[in-house]
């Protein structure tokens with residue numbers, strides 16, 4: 001959409017600075033997220049505007065641009081009232097930019113250094129020479145550019161460079177070539193956002209029969225309207241006749257007096273940059289991150305890749321192993337202990353709670369098996385889903401930036417997940433009291449059985465040696481040693497049988513507890529290594545979008 005022509009609307013310097021600051025903020029937010037090539041115009045604008053505003057604001061740099069032979073140098077000389085820039089029959093004549101400064105040279109020098117006009121091509125209209133004649137143009141820095149349709153590539157490049165720097169452009173066309181395509185599509189159309197610093201002159205008006213002039217001007221006006229330059233001043237000039245440049249001179253005097261051209265030019269530049277960036281940014285209002293279900297999916301995939309199922313499995317088996325070793329029949333416990341502990345095999349906390357070798361705990365802390373190809377691809381998909389959901393609303397290159405961010409720390413994940421698993425308290429660090437109680441009970445009944453056995457053996461030995469037999473007390477009909485032996489053995493078996501289902505239930509509970517803790521640890525890693533980088537991009541997007549909105553505000 002094209003804005004209404006602002007004509008002589010004033011640009012407030014503070015408002016312009018605020019808009020430039022917003023462009024700077026936009027760049028800060030978008031940098032690293034959008035391709036550099038798309039940010040070049042905004043960077044160029046910020047840099048150029050900063051320099052231009054720091055240089056003389058009392059001077060207005062006006063360029064005469066146009067096709068070869070249209071009469072730029074002739075107009076330049078006529079306005080300067082001196083033969084400064086060679087006018088020629090051989091085309092193109094002007095190969096380097098010439099400049100003429102009216103009035104105070106101070107300030108203009110640095111401006112011309114920046115614009116890049118060589119000192120030997122700079123001229124000055126001294127006020128002493130002219131009396132007050134030229135005072136109305138004081139502050140004007142007029143540039144005579146090479147031809148933009150040149151056969152010389154260097155001329156075109158010089159023109160393009162300068163058109164990006166000057167405060168105002170006077171497009172010089174002549175009756176023969178005013179309708180040429182190159183001037184309209186290549187240049188004038190590009191300047192439609194700079195209408196308020198654009199002026200078009202139809203030079204060599206003297207070559208037209210007076211009756212033709214209005215018709216040609218009307219035709220040119222129609223072409224300009226089609227270029228989006230409706231409303232720009234259009235003047236007829238004759239460079240070879242001092243009376244033929246009166247209107248142009250008056251227009252320049254107004255421009256110089258207003259001291260607005262530099263600001264208007266930069267405001268137009270901001271408009272151009274903002275409108276180009278608009279589709280890269282849009283006005284989406286994405287959520288702060290992906291939804292809970294997607295985050296849960298990520299956590300599940302991370303848990304798979306971290307080997308959480310293998311660890312919880314080992315926790316369950318280790319619980320049974322350790323519980324049986326503590327509460328089983330004492331005479332077979334030793335045999336139990338010979339079998340390896342399932343958790344220690346993974347270099348996870350042993351029965352005493354100690355972790356693996358501390359030297360190893362920095363890298364590859366555990367011996368949890370590496371993720372399978374399926375687990376790795378599931379993780380890849382989950383990360384992709386996080387990026388897709390988070391970026392669903394975003395325009396242009398932002399989804400790619402979100403995807404890149406989501407994957408940016410993929411390389412760190414294996415070590416971080418391993419560290420998280422190794423650092424999680426699996427709740428297997430101490431022996432429950434009930435193990436000890438049952439274990440002590442087992443010892444007690446075993447002891448009873450052993451006493452009974454010893455007693456019986458002693459009784460047989462005495463009998464065999466023909467010694468007087470022991471006075472055996474009895475429980476009912478059964479002698480006490482037999483009661484002790486058989487009762488102890490039976491009680492041991494009974495305790496083992498009763499304990500087994502309790503151990504199984506408690507092992508499942510231990511597994512669930514370990515699973516909860518490991519999932520929480522893995523989720524923390526996912527948050528730091530996947531979700532946080534995504535949130536950073538989303539926040540940058542929001543900042544870029546708001547900054548661009550501020551930059552668009554006039």
Ligand SMILES: Nc1nc2c(ncn2[C@@H]2O[C@H](COP(=O)(O)OP(=O)(O)OP(=O)(O)O)[C@@H](O)[C@H]2O)c(=O)[nH]1
Nearest residue numbers: 068069070071072073074088092093094147204239
């Ligand atoms: N009759 C007439 N001739 C003009 C007018 N302006 C320029 N000329 C002539 O047109 C020719 C080209 O003029 P220049 O001023 O050299 O044109 P230029 O645009 O600077 O050309 P380049 O430097 O090649 O880009 C010269 O012979 C001028 O005398 C004019 O208003 N009327």
Ligand SMILES: [Mg+2]
Nearest residue numbers: 072073093094
């Ligand atoms: Mg010339």
